[in-house]
Amino acid sequence: MSTRQLAMVMDLNKCIGCQTCTVACKTQWTNRNGREGMYWNNVETKPGAGFPKKWEELGGGFDDRGNLKEGVVPSRYGDYGVPWDYNSDEILKGAEVHAQTEPRVGPNWDEDVGAGDFPNSHFFYLPRICNHCSNPSCLAACPRQAIFKRDQDGIVLVDLNRCEGNRQCIAACPYKKIYFNPKLSKSEKCIFCFPRIEQGLPPACADQCVGRIRFVGYLDDENSQVHKLVKKYQVALGLHPEYGTQPNVYYVPPLPGPRRFDKTGKPIEGSERIPTAYLESLFGPAVHDVLKRLSAELDKRKKGQPSELLDLLIAYKHQDMFQLGKPRPGFKLPVLK
Amino acid sequence: MRRALSSVLVLLSSAAWASEGFFQSEVVDAVAVKQAPKGTQDAAWSAAPAKPFSLAPQRTIRLHDKQANAVLQRAGATELVVRAVTTGTELALLLEWADATQDVVREDEVNSYADSAAVQVPVSFGKGQRLPAISMGDDEQPVRLWLQRATKAGSQLTALQAAGFGSSTRQGPATAPQGMMTFDANGKRWRAQFQVPLDAKSALVPVSFAVWEGGVRLERAGNKRLSSWRFVRVPGRTPDADYVASVSWGFGPKELGDAANGKTLVEAICTSCHHVPGRAVAPEGLAPSLVDIGAIATPAYLRESVVAPSAVILFGPNPNQHYDKSAQRDPNGAYPNAEAFQWFTVGPGGKRASKMPSFEKFPPEQLADIVAFLRTLDGRGTP
Structure with missing residues (x-):
C-alpha cells in the first residue's frame, strides 16, 4: 500500500510505566482544542482492561478472509473517561482534596493491578500508539476515503478537510487508536510526529523515552535497528496479529520473569510468572520462538560471549535507536535558549 | 385561473394520463407564496398540501458500526410528510x-449523533436528462445537497x-443554505425547513429526502433513511410531457409485470451477487444489496439497471x-x-463498465416482472 514503511519497536522488558511518552505526546499534540480526552500514546498495564476500557473486546479489524469487521465506538463517559481536575486552589485554604468531576474511568485506571494473587501476581506495561498498519482498517472503513497512507513512509493520516466525523474509523480500528474530537467534529489520531520525521527527528514519545525502549526506522533499511530487530533477529512482534491489519509497531515481548512460588513459598522449577499463553494471546503463536531466541542470547551473554542483539536492546546510545535518514535540506535543529 | 387551466391541460395530455398514478404518489404540489416562510411554524405551511413519502433505511451498502447495524436489522420504513411552497425563485x-x-x-x-435531515436536488435536470443515482449522484449527474x-x-x-x-464536498459561503429545524416535544416530531434555489423554467423539480435518527438508531x-427521487410540481408551469413520460415509467397501468414471477426470476438469477429479503447467499458487499431497493430506486432506474447496467456506474x-x-503481500x-468486490472494471482509456451483465436480450415481459418484484422491496415488508 505504501512504498516504504516506518516502524517502531518497543522493548517491553525495559518499559517502567513512567508515562513520559504519554506526557510528551500530550503536550505536543493533544492538550487542547477538543483533544483533551485523547491519548495518541498511552501506557497501559497488562493484563488489564486498558484504554479505552476493554478495547480488545470492541471488534474491528479484518476477518481471516480479509473482510473488514464491524466494531463499537466507545463512549467518553463509560470507556475513555472524562478528564478531571482537583480543587487545587481550595486546598491551600484548608479544604479537603477532591476531584471536580467524579472520576469513573480513565486512561490508566487499572494501572499496576495486573493479574494473579500474591505472591504470584504479575503485570507489565504496554505502551500503545497508532500501529500505522499496512492494511489499516480505519482507512478501509471511511465512507469518504478521508484516511490515507503516505507512500514515502506508510504513516496513516486523516485528511481533516474530507473528514465529516462519521466515526466508522473508530468502530473499525481494533486498537481503538483513532479518536473523535467532539469540538471539531472530526476524527484524529497519532500522526507518528510526521513533521518531526520530515526533519529527521524521532517522534516525541520515542525521543523522550527515559527507558530507551523505542526504536524508530524504516523496515527496509538494513542498517536500522528496527530492521535488525524485526527482520534479522525476529524478536519483535505486532500486537494482536489476528486483527488482520498488519500493524507496524512491534514489541519485544516480556521475558517470563521469576518463577512462581508454591504454597510453601518455594519457587516452582520451570514455572512462568507471566504465562506464555497470555503473551501468545497478545502477540500470536510466534511469541514462543521469540522468547526462545531471547533466552538463547541471554545464555550467550551469561557465558561471556558477544551478542549483537542484546547490545542493540541495551541501547548504549539513544541516537542509535533512530535511523530516519537525512533531514529536509536547509533544516537546522532549533537551539533552545 | 390561468394556473388552474394549465393543470387541466396537463391532465389532458396523453403522457399525463398514463402518469396519473405518478403524480398521485410521487409528486408534491408547491403552493405559490409572495415571501418565503419565516420558519417551520409559518402560516404559509398550513396552506400547502401535505404529501406522505416513505423512507427506507439505507441497506444498499453496509457500514461498520456494530451497534448501529444491530438496530438497522430491525429497522423499517418511516413516513416523511413533505410540503412545498415557492416564490418563483426559491423553493421552500x-x-x-x-x-x-x-x-x-x-x-x-x-x-x-445528532438528528439530521437532508434534501438532494440534481445539478441539472429536465427534458432529455436522466436522474442521478440516488446514492448522491454519479460522475455524469452530480447532485446538490442541503444538510441540517x-x-x-x-x-x-x-x-x-x-x-x-462518499464524494460529497462542502460548498463555500456563496451557496450558503437557509433553513431551520424545530422539535415538537409533545408530538415527538421534527420539522425541518429547507430553502433551495429555483430556476425560471423548471416545472417538475426532482428532490429526494433523507433523515437521520442520532439517538437509539x-x-x-x-x-440513514432515504427516499427515491420524488418531484415538486411548480404552480403555473407545465411539465414537459416527454420528461414526465421518462421519469414516470412504471406508474402507469400494465407497465409493470407479475411480481410473483419476478421474485422467482430474481432469486434464480440475481442472488448470486445481490441480496434480497430472505435470500442473502452472496458474500456481503459483492454487489449493491437489493433488500430495500424498491423504496429508493424509481421503476425507470430499475429497468435501466437490468437492461443497461453500465449506464450509471456506482463506485461502491x-x-x-x-x-x-490469496495474493502476494507487498514488502x-x-x-x-x-x-472481486469492485463493482466496475476500468477498460482502456479509463472507461468504466459495470461488472453486471446486461439483460437487454431478456424477454420484455420477464423484465417487467423483475422490475415489478423489485418495486415491492420497499422497506415495509422487510424485517
Missing part, C-alpha cells in the same frame, strides 16, 4: 417526521455537492474493505484489495 420545503427523542450535536460525548444537523439552538446548515457515494453518514463503498488473502506485509 418542509419536512416533518416522527422521532421519539431529540438528539442534538454534543461537545461532551464522542459516541452521540440538529443543535441545541437550532441546526447546523451545510450545502454540499456530490458525484457519487445511531444514524449518521450512510446509516471504500475498495479497501476487502483484501485478497510491508500489505495484502492488495480484493478485485
Whole structure:
C-alpha cells in the first residue's frame, strides 16, 4: 500500500510505566482544542482492561478472509473517561482534596493491578500508539476515503478537510487508536510526529523515552535497528496479529520473569510468572520462538560471549535507536535558549 | 385561473394520463407564496398540501458500526410528510417526521449523533436528462445537497455537492443554505425547513429526502433513511410531457409485470451477487444489496439497471474493505484489495463498465416482472 514503511519497536522488558511518552505526546499534540480526552500514546498495564476500557473486546479489524469487521465506538463517559481536575486552589485554604468531576474511568485506571494473587501476581506495561498498519482498517472503513497512507513512509493520516466525523474509523480500528474530537467534529489520531520525521527527528514519545525502549526506522533499511530487530533477529512482534491489519509497531515481548512460588513459598522449577499463553494471546503463536531466541542470547551473554542483539536492546546510545535518514535540506535543529 | 387551466391541460395530455398514478404518489404540489416562510411554524405551511413519502433505511451498502447495524436489522420504513411552497425563485420545503427523542450535536460525548435531515436536488435536470443515482449522484449527474444537523439552538446548515457515494464536498459561503429545524416535544416530531434555489423554467423539480435518527438508531453518514427521487410540481408551469413520460415509467397501468414471477426470476438469477429479503447467499458487499431497493430506486432506474447496467456506474463503498488473502503481500506485509468486490472494471482509456451483465436480450415481459418484484422491496415488508 505504501512504498516504504516506518516502524517502531518497543522493548517491553525495559518499559517502567513512567508515562513520559504519554506526557510528551500530550503536550505536543493533544492538550487542547477538543483533544483533551485523547491519548495518541498511552501506557497501559497488562493484563488489564486498558484504554479505552476493554478495547480488545470492541471488534474491528479484518476477518481471516480479509473482510473488514464491524466494531463499537466507545463512549467518553463509560470507556475513555472524562478528564478531571482537583480543587487545587481550595486546598491551600484548608479544604479537603477532591476531584471536580467524579472520576469513573480513565486512561490508566487499572494501572499496576495486573493479574494473579500474591505472591504470584504479575503485570507489565504496554505502551500503545497508532500501529500505522499496512492494511489499516480505519482507512478501509471511511465512507469518504478521508484516511490515507503516505507512500514515502506508510504513516496513516486523516485528511481533516474530507473528514465529516462519521466515526466508522473508530468502530473499525481494533486498537481503538483513532479518536473523535467532539469540538471539531472530526476524527484524529497519532500522526507518528510526521513533521518531526520530515526533519529527521524521532517522534516525541520515542525521543523522550527515559527507558530507551523505542526504536524508530524504516523496515527496509538494513542498517536500522528496527530492521535488525524485526527482520534479522525476529524478536519483535505486532500486537494482536489476528486483527488482520498488519500493524507496524512491534514489541519485544516480556521475558517470563521469576518463577512462581508454591504454597510453601518455594519457587516452582520451570514455572512462568507471566504465562506464555497470555503473551501468545497478545502477540500470536510466534511469541514462543521469540522468547526462545531471547533466552538463547541471554545464555550467550551469561557465558561471556558477544551478542549483537542484546547490545542493540541495551541501547548504549539513544541516537542509535533512530535511523530516519537525512533531514529536509536547509533544516537546522532549533537551539533552545 | 390561468394556473388552474394549465393543470387541466396537463391532465389532458396523453403522457399525463398514463402518469396519473405518478403524480398521485410521487409528486408534491408547491403552493405559490409572495415571501418565503419565516420558519417551520409559518402560516404559509398550513396552506400547502401535505404529501406522505416513505423512507427506507439505507441497506444498499453496509457500514461498520456494530451497534448501529444491530438496530438497522430491525429497522423499517418511516413516513416523511413533505410540503412545498415557492416564490418563483426559491423553493421552500418542509419536512416533518416522527422521532421519539431529540438528539442534538454534543461537545461532551464522542459516541452521540445528532438528528439530521437532508434534501438532494440534481445539478441539472429536465427534458432529455436522466436522474442521478440516488446514492448522491454519479460522475455524469452530480447532485446538490442541503444538510441540517440538529443543535441545541437550532441546526447546523451545510450545502454540499456530490458525484457519487462518499464524494460529497462542502460548498463555500456563496451557496450558503437557509433553513431551520424545530422539535415538537409533545408530538415527538421534527420539522425541518429547507430553502433551495429555483430556476425560471423548471416545472417538475426532482428532490429526494433523507433523515437521520442520532439517538437509539445511531444514524449518521450512510446509516440513514432515504427516499427515491420524488418531484415538486411548480404552480403555473407545465411539465414537459416527454420528461414526465421518462421519469414516470412504471406508474402507469400494465407497465409493470407479475411480481410473483419476478421474485422467482430474481432469486434464480440475481442472488448470486445481490441480496434480497430472505435470500442473502452472496458474500456481503459483492454487489449493491437489493433488500430495500424498491423504496429508493424509481421503476425507470430499475429497468435501466437490468437492461443497461453500465449506464450509471456506482463506485461502491471504500475498495479497501476487502483484501485478497490469496495474493502476494507487498514488502510491508500489505495484502492488495480484493478485485472481486469492485463493482466496475476500468477498460482502456479509463472507461468504466459495470461488472453486471446486461439483460437487454431478456424477454420484455420477464423484465417487467423483475422490475415489478423489485418495486415491492420497499422497506415495509422487510424485517
